[in-house]
Amino acid sequence: MSAENSPAERVAIGISFGNSYSSIAFTTGDGKAEVIANEDGDRQIPSILSYVEGEELHGGQAKSQLVRNAQNTVAYYRDFLGQEFKSIDPSPCHQSAHPVQHESTIAFKIRDTTEEKENAVTVSIITTRHLRRLRNSASDYLGKSVNAAVITVPTNFADAQKDALNKAAKEAGIEVLQFINEPVAAVLAYDAQPEAKLADKIVVVADLGGTRSDVAVVASRGGIYTILATIHDYEVSGFQLDQVLIDYFAKEFIKKHKSGGDPRENDRSLAKLKLECEAVKKALSIGSTANFSVESLANGIDFTSPINRTRFELLGNKIFAAFARLVAHAVEKANLDPLDISEIILAGGNSHTPKTAAAIKSVFPTTTTVLAPSTSPAAINPSELSVRGAAIQASLIQEFDVEDIEQSTHPMVTVTPHLSRAVGVLCISPDAATGKFHAIVDAETPLPVRRTAIIATPREGGDVLVKIAEAARHIKVTKPQPKSKPAKDDDDSEDDSDDESEEEEDEELREQTWQVGAVLSEAALRGLKKGAKVEVQINIAADLSVNAIYREVGGKGGVRGILQGGGAKAQNGSA
Amino acid sequence: MATVQISLPLPVLPEGWSGEKDFKPVGQLSQATDRNIEPVGPHFLAHARRQRHKRTFSEDDR
Numbered sequence A: 001m002s003a004e005n006s007p008a009e010r011v012a013i014g015i016s017f018g019n020s021y022s023s024i025a026f027t028t029g030d031g032k033a034e035v036i037a038n039e040d041g042d043r044q045i046p047s048i049l050s051y052v053e054g055e056e057l058h059g060g061q062a063k064s065q066l067v068r069n070a071q072n073t074v075a076y077y078r079d080f081l082g083q084e085f086k087s088i089d090p091s092p093c094h095q096s097a098h099p100v101q102h103e104s105t106i107a108f109k110i111r112d113t114t115e116e117k118e119n120a121v122t123v124s125i126i127t128t129r130h131l132r133r134l135r136n137s138a139s140d141y142l143g144k145s146v147n148a149a150v151i152t153v154p155t156n157f158a159d160a161q162k163d164a165l166n167k168a169a170k171e172a173g174i175e176v177l178q179f180i181n182e183p184v185a186a187v188l189a190y191d192a193q194p195e196a197k198l199a200d201k202i203v204v205v206a207d208l209g210g211t212r213s214d215v216a217v218v219a220s221r222g223g224i225y226t227i228l229a230t231i232h233d234y235e236v237s238g239f240q241l242d243q244v245l246i247d248y249f250a251k252e253f254i255k256k257h258k259s260g261g262d263p264r265e266n267d268r269s270l271a272k273l274k275l276e277c278e279a280v281k282k283a284l285s286i287g288s289t290a291n292f293s294v295e296s297l298a299n300g301i302d303f304t305s306p307i308n309r310t311r312f313e314l315l316g317n318k319i320f321a322a323f324a325r326l327v328a329h330a331v332e333k334a335n336l337d338p339l340d341i342s343e344i345i346l347a348g349g350n351s352h353t354p355k356t357a358a359a360i361k362s363v364f365p366t367t368t369t370v371l372a373p374s375t376s377p378a379a380i381n382p383s384e385l386s387v388r389g390a391a392i393q394a395s396l397i398q399e400f401d402v403e404d405i406e407q408s409t410h411p412m413v414t415v416t417p418h419l420s421r422a423v424g425v426l427c428i429s430p431d432a433a434t435g436k437f438h439a440i441v442d443a444e445t446p447l448p449v450r451r452t453a454i455i456a457t458p459r460e461g462g463d464v465l466v467k468i469a470e471a472a473r474h475i476k477v478t479k480p481q482p483k484s485k486p487a488k489d490d491d492d493s494e495d496d497s498d499d500e501s502e503e504e505e506d507e508e509l510r511e512q513t514w515q516v517g518a519v520l521s522e523a524a525l526r527g528l529k530k531g532a533k534v535e536v537q538i539n540i541a542a543d544l545s546v547n548a549i550y551r552e553v554g555g556k557g558g559v560r561g562i563l564q565g566g567g568a569k570a571q572n573g574s575a
Numbered sequence B: 001m002a003t004v005q006i007s008l009p010l011p012v013l014p015e016g017w018s019g020e021k022d023f024k025p026v027g028q029l030s031q032a033t034d035r036n037i038e039p040v041g042p043h044f045l046a047h048a049r050r051q052r053h054k055r056t057f058s059e060d061d062r
């Protein structure tokens, strides 16, 4: 196939390729990511192909073929790429072309030509055809031929899967500049906004898709991202939310039309039900009511039935709770506490559902920001996060030589020592017990790192001590004071006080505190002016040596201290 | 990265404290954990550039 394009000839886009939907985006001259609508006007393009008399239908048009032409319609195949037949779960394909074993790979038996015969079309070929359609849509929109892309993948996409996707993309005329992890693309999409501020924070990305839900806990340190834990779940997903609606409307139908039969028992009726239920679910993300309406749902009977959001939320209760549990589990898996989480980025289509966001929000403290359309005006469309991040990354690297990209993504560069504890300064008192620790560099910060802090001084100025120490984050739990029971004077107030103390029982107070550990160094700054501020710059190298500069803001001179890293303990007083 | 602003005051220098050139090394950092950073975003690219050209932050600033 075609050799790599030279950087100058590249036209690169971002692609998100999900089992359910795909998106394409590019980055404008002023660095903004823009999602491209295809010929049908869709920005969420169903990852579906369908063949009718040899004609290939794609996206939304292919999806509507699930009703009449399911056996020649291929859907939900992304996760099959690069896998062996025995290791896949074919259940998402129950109502479309079934995957079959084909030599060492997986194929769909479909009539994809005008001939009356079925061909085994491999998942790789299907992927190539799908990507070619995406590429063409992007080329049409941009007015130039797209030939390169950054593509997002789940964090558990194996190398064999990436290799297969890489080959399929190449066949479609797309040079994959880089695969990037979906949750990281989502974080980048937020960080690339002009109003975004660089901060050290722990971010959870919950990507709630059609066939799977993925959660990642990400340490974001000065714009560098480290994944601390991930969870993948193929049970709790958008399909399940559709299913509760399918069951609900099927039962309503049966109630109303005793002779109509169960629409779930007929393939075509079920396909209609499913498509309409997904549409109803989406409508309930913006409206408080929606209308289910299908012509000839079963036995030629048209069926219309209203539903409101509250009903949907009750029906889907267990699934919303499961989403929340999943996110909480990921935080546990990262050995963190909900209090450690600054932000939760809700990604994937199901994050549009207000109850999804509410359920997740309810298991986190108020200090955690939940970025979803229903909880934050700053939220970016959850369906577009991956592709936006991919487009931004594409614009960052499209001018690099292939070797440069490969070198930069090599473990030699990416495997990095991370601080196991926070490093900071003791304020108020040099005594760890009475002093107050304030972090300057957080735990899980990759090295080398440089951070600067500006610190207040005692009111009168004078001589101060800058004591740098390590500290571990600790969650302090304060149980409510057991109400001094009026046991001795058993008067009639007993009932009241019982109620009170019961209520307060679960209201334990949880706070983030620091457990100060090893002291690293001390430095003195003398003769500070009244109201002076002290600037401390800390450089920590990959070998754990620390180089610090202390000075009075606006003052002259200062102190410099070097702490040797590695094995040997630094000798006192020999700086 | 934005500067960390700390509004709590530093402690007064204890009577009799001394250190060579006003600095005293005391301990060492705990063992670091090797983890994979994600090769994504402008700040990673700056990191990779420093790494490959063996440059420090301040050399990179210039």
Ligand SMILES: Nc1ncnc2c1ncn2[C@@H]1O[C@H](COP(=O)(O)OP(=O)(O)OP(=O)(O)O)[C@@H](O)[C@H]1O
Pocket: A017, A018, A019, A020, A021, A022, A044, A208, A209, A210, A211, A212, A213, A237, A238, A239, A278, A281, A282, A283, A285, A347, A348, A349, A350, A351, A352, A353, A383
């Ligand atoms: N506006 C919306 N409101 C509610 N749900 C939505 C909305 N838009 C899309 N969805 C749902 O989100 C899911 C698709 O999510 P997404 O676009 O993230 O897919 P994906 O990454 O291809 O999924 P996967 O690979 O998990 O199948 C579907 O269940 C779809 O019904």
Ligand SMILES: [Mg+2]
Pocket: A018, A019, A207, A209, A210, A348
């Ligand atoms: Mg997805």
